[in-house]
Amino acid sequence: MKQAEIKITVQLDDNNVPDNILWESTDAKSQEQVPVKSMMLALWDHNYKNSMRIDLWTKDMPVDEMKRFFYETLQTMGDSFLKATGEKLIIEDLRDYCAHFADKMGINTQQ
Numbered sequence: 001m002k003q004a005e006i007k008i009t010v011q012l013d014d015n016n017v018p019d020n021i022l023w024e025s026t027d028a029k030s031q032e033q034v035p036v037k038s039m040m041l042a043l044w045d046h047n048y049k050n051s052m053r054i055d056l057w058t059k060d061m062p063v064d065e066m067k068r069f070f071y072e073t074l075q076t077m078g079d080s081f082l083k084a085t086g087e088k089l090i091i092e093d094l095r096d097y098c099a100h101f102a103d104k105m106g107i108n109t110q111q
Helices: 063-085 088-105
Strands: 006-012 018-025 034-036 038-045 050-057
Touching: 018 038, 018 050, 038 063, 063 088
Parallel strands: none
Antiparallel strands: 006 018, 018 034, 038 050
């Protein structure tokens, strides 16, 4: 069985606010750490039937990029949900909400 390891390094300032977030994977083409401004990690605990989350962003993450990040995350969650469940009708509703979210947040979805 193939195995890959993903490593996330969070560098904190004196107030424990993320200064830098770096990630790397043993399965990536490059073994270098890749800097990012924000991350969301969700894990499902099947024993307790609940999700565990880590949401982090650096203090210099621009608000407009955070809005775009949320928009794209909602879109890709829809893709994952459709692939996992085949529930096409609810995904149409989610796509409608994503369009509404983008409109309210002033996000240019043509980029």
